[in-house]
Amino acid sequence: MAQGYLEFDVARCKACELCVYFCPREALGMDKHRLNILGFNPVTLIKAEMCNGCGICAMMCPDSVITVLKE
Amino acid sequence: MKKVLMKGNEALAQGAIDGGCRSYFGYPITPSSEIAEYMARKLPLLGGVFLQAESELAAINMVYGAAATGARVMTATSGPGMSLKQEGISFLAEAELPCLLVNISRGGPGLGGIQPAQSDYFQATRGGGHGDYHIMVLAPNNVQEMMDFAIEGFALADHYRIPVMIMAEGTLGQMMEPVIQRESVPLLTDKPWATDGCKNRKPNIINTLHLSPDVLEQRNMILSDKYQEIKRSEKKAETFMIEDADYIVVAFGLLSRVAKKAIMELRQQGMKMGLIRPITLWPFPDEVIHQAAPQVKKFISIEISMGQMIEDVRLAVNGMAPVEFMGRIGSVPSPQEITRRLAQMVEGEIK
Amino acid sequence: MKVVAKKPESLTEAKYHYCPGCTHGIIHRLIAEVMDELQIREETIGICPVGCAVLAYNYFNCDMLEAAHGRAPAVATGIKRLLPQNTVFTYQGDGDLASIGLGEIMHASIRGELITVFFVNNAIYGMTGGQMAPTTLLGQVTTTSPYGRKKEDSGYPVKMAEILALNQGSAYISRVSLHNPANVIKAKKAIKKALETQKNREGFSMVEILSTCPTNWGMNPLEALKWLEQEMIPYYPLGDFVSKKEA
Numbered sequence: 001m002a003q004g005y006l007e008f009d010v011a012r013c014k015a016c017e018l019c020v021y022f023c024p025r026e027a028l029g030m031d032k033h034r035l036n037i038l039g040f041n042p043v044t045l046i047k048a049e050m051c052n053g054c055g056i057c058a059m060m061c062p063d064s065v066i067t068v069l070k071e
Numbered sequence: 072m073k074k075v076l077m078k079g080n081e082a083l084a085q086g087a088i089d090g091g092c093r094s095y096f097g098y099p100i101t102p103s104s105e106i107a108e109y110m111a112r113k114l115p116l117l118g119g120v121f122l123q124a125e126s127e128l129a130a131i132n133m134v135y136g137a138a139a140t141g142a143r144v145m146t147a148t149s150g151p152g153m154s155l156k157q158e159g160i161s162f163l164a165e166a167e168l169p170c171l172l173v174n175i176s177r178g179g180p181g182l183g184g185i186q187p188a189q190s191d192y193f194q195a196t197r198g199g200g201h202g203d204y205h206i207m208v209l210a211p212n213n214v215q216e217m218m219d220f221a222i223e224g225f226a227l228a229d230h231y232r233i234p235v236m237i238m239a240e241g242t243l244g245q246m247m248e249p250v251i252q253r254e255s256v257p258l259l260t261d262k263p264w265a266t267d268g269c270k271n272r273k274p275n276i277i278n279t280l281h282l283s284p285d286v287l288e289q290r291n292m293i294l295s296d297k298y299q300e301i302k303r304s305e306k307k308a309e310t311f312m313i314e315d316a317d318y319i320v321v322a323f324g325l326l327s328r329v330a331k332k333a334i335m336e337l338r339q340q341g342m343k344m345g346l347i348r349p350i351t352l353w354p355f356p357d358e359v360i361h362q363a364a365p366q367v368k369k370f371i372s373i374e375i376s377m378g379q380m381i382e383d384v385r386l387a388v389n390g391m392a393p394v395e396f397m398g399r400i401g402s403v404p405s406p407q408e409i410t411r412r413l414a415q416m417v418e419g420e421i422k
Numbered sequence: 423m424k425v426v427a428k429k430p431e432s433l434t435e436a437k438y439h440y441c442p443g444c445t446h447g448i449i450h451r452l453i454a455e456v457m458d459e460l461q462i463r464e465e466t467i468g469i470c471p472v473g474c475a476v477l478a479y480n481y482f483n484c485d486m487l488e489a490a491h492g493r494a495p496a497v498a499t500g501i502k503r504l505l506p507q508n509t510v511f512t513y514q515g516d517g518d519l520a521s522i523g524l525g526e527i528m529h530a531s532i533r534g535e536l537i538t539v540f541f542v543n544n545a546i547y548g549m550t551g552g553q554m555a556p557t558t559l560l561g562q563v564t565t566t567s568p569y570g571r572k573k574e575d576s577g578y579p580v581k582m583a584e585i586l587a588l589n590q591g592s593a594y595i596s597r598v599s600l601h602n603p604a605n606v607i608k609a610k611k612a613i614k615k616a617l618e619t620q621k622n623r624e625g626f627s628m629v630e631i632l633s634t635c636p637t638n639w640g641m642n643p644l645e646a647l648k649w650l651e652q653e654m655i656p657y658y659p660l661g662d663f664v665s666k667k668e669a
Contacts, residue, residue: 004426016443016636016643022603040442056603058427062447062643063438068426094504120503124496125529132493132526136469136500139487144500162490266485266501268508270464276479278470278488 004053006045007067015040019057019066025050028057072251079217080105080147080175080244083237084113086221087145087171089255093119094144096133098126098152101185102241103175106147127152131159138168139277141265143225147173149241150183150191154199160234161200165279165290167297169228171221172206172236175244178401186401187240189324190376195238196353196383203291205298206234207305208352210323214248222256229260231301238352240375242403243325301354308356309348312338313363316345318417321360321384322373323349325403330373332406333413342417349380357387364391371416373397373409432457432466436480443643445600445633446474449542450481452610453511456617457484466509467501469494471518474548478513492523495530498537509620511538517547520556520580527586531626534591538616539628541582544635545654552638556580559657564638579657583630587663593625595664599632599655601647608660615665624666632658 013036020028020043029046036042043065045051053070077085084106087095095110107123114121120137124130130146137144148156153174163170176191178184193199195208207227209220217239224235266275281287311331313319322330327348334344347363349356360370370388372381378396385394397412432454440446457463463484470478472491479486489497494512502510519527519541530537546564547553554567557579561570571579583597594616598609609631616627632654634646641649 005423009429012437014442018443018643018647021644053426055426059603059606060448062440062442062444064429064433064447064451067428070424070426094500096500122499122503124499125525129493129496129499129526129529132490132496133500133503135489135493136487136497136502137504138500139497140501140504142504144504158490159493266467266487267505268465268467269485274483274485276486276488278479278486280476280488 001052002070004051005069006051006057007069008043009065010042011037012063013040013042013065014038014063015042016062018060018062019043022060023057024054025052027051072253074249074251076247077214077250078105078245078247079214079239081109082214082218082250083173083221084109085252086218087225088113088117089218089253090143090222090225091256092143092145092171092225093117094137094142095121095146096124096130096137096144097146097148098124098130100149100152102177102244103147103149103173105244106173106175127155128159131156131163134170135159135163135166135168138163138170139166139266141262141267143229145171145173147175149175149177150179150188153191153194157199158201160206161198161202161204162279163234164204164206165202165294166277167232168234168277169232170234171224171228172234174236174238175241176238177241184401185241187242187325187375187403188401189240189326189374190379191238192352192374192376192379195236196355204294205353206236207231207301207354208236208238210350210352211237211239211243212324212327212348214243214246215250217243218250219253222253226256227305231297233297233301240325240403305351306354306356306358307350308359309350310359311346311348313345313347315343316363317343317368318371319345319347319363319367320371320373320413321347321349321380323352323380326373326375329403329406330409333409336406336410337413342414344413355383355387357383360384360387361389364388367392369417370394371397371413375399375403430454430458432463432483434481434483438481439477440474441637443634443636443646444474446542448600448606449540449631449633450478452606452613453540454482456610456614459614460617460621462509462617465507466511467505469497469510469512471512471514473515473518475513475515475542476549492518492521493526494518495523495526495535495537495539499530499533499535502535502537506536509617511540511617513540514542515548516541516543516545516555516557520582527582528589531586531589531592531628534593534625536620536623537626538620540613541628541630542633543582543630543658544633545579546635546638548635548638559653581658583628583663586628589626591626592628592664593666594619594627594662596662597630597632597658597660599650599660601651612662619666
């Protein structure tokens, strides 16, 4: 199973959580420990090893927060 | 260049073509339709664009798009159509998009009539759209000027990046006179602001929304500076025998020629009468009126309306002399009628 | 390391003003991705509506204009007629296109204008705070249909894709949705097809994109996608209504 890597443009995230819901492997969650410039808890990888770089999160993200890379 | 007998509307359309216009968007309306018909015949032969829009409202927005590409573009209509275009004209003025707007005026208000009129004066000079904006307004009084002002109109529009309107009574659009065709003008000036595809440059944005009050105020300042500059350098009027005049008639358009005849008749009867004919309705030629005011007993504003330009005359005279009104609705009064009514208006003062 | 997904070049760096979970952002990205793939950014000219997307001229990284409410198709016509080689699109909401601008969109389609229209149908007026739109569903509560839209008062929600498909000038008319990844993929295909229809000069193209308005619907982003799926799609069936290439 290929390993996916995500980069988050955290300042763009509005915590709509669509990526979290649609991630088939439940690898994403909201970072409760920090707030971004907009005052939201931004998205973060909670189970990085689960990510296979499918890109669905980026597809459903309205704010182009996520860059998806894959080996 | 040889002389050609041409109808006013067609002379104006040919002038626009000579002035570099290659695109026309409009909607038929009496008494301006010949302009559209002329463009429908000619522009395709020149690789130009002619499109009859579904309404004047759509047409002015097509003009907005075409002007945004940097093209020289024109639309013509009459009063009711010009009313539908007012929002678009406010947008064109804010976006500083050059274009030629033509109003071959007819009687109003409402559906009104198709006879000549000058009752769109306020709409043209004050602006019937929203916000602080102006457009230049030129008023030809013969078929040659219908042609020449179209050429000049495009040059002014491009130079100041402003919509320029030609306003002429319906009669002027429909009558025929000999005209001399001008050399066609070298084509377009460079327009780096145009939205024609951002190849080799940063994208251009043409937008009139400014939610930040500071930006909106700054935009209005920029427009205001432009309008002041136009006022300084573009006021135009024609005068006739005002040097020793006791009474001065102010009249524009075709009506000014009729008024001139009456003035010459009264001059022969020993009355010192003169004429000031505004050529630019905006910017209004107030100085020439203001300078003449001290030695004048009375100004008479003659219009085919219930009295609109008279307000600008009063502002220019600024109380230095009485300003009276003579108006007709629905037709161009005859020289005899004007002579008679003028004589009555000044009769008291002569003895 | 392969890049699977990143912000397309045809989007600027500007952050969106849209509400959290608003699907405008997805549509912007899909259009921009297709512009990148077709390599048309430098010759594309876009026209924004009056509505939530009025500020889209800050987001698309190509020449942009902002049109008077409802008049984008007319502005686009003026541009396309003067620049037939350029790609011209309008981006309009349901108030802009189906209400005040119904005349302009109909005649652009009647003329077979070689422009592409992206029509965002979220069944409400977003920017002005949640009023009824021509596409508001019967029974749907908005600030100007507070007791639910009633056909006796304001008639029936308007089906723009079906209507424009009747005009022979229409070469590609499709309705798509964004309520899940599979549909987002289909939406992107339709957007690409529409822009290709323009490129091949086949005629007028429009993609009606069912979208959410979490804020004015009074739902969170996920509930909004669910409501779209359960309530809007039955009334606004998805699919191609005209596709001249196949016809």
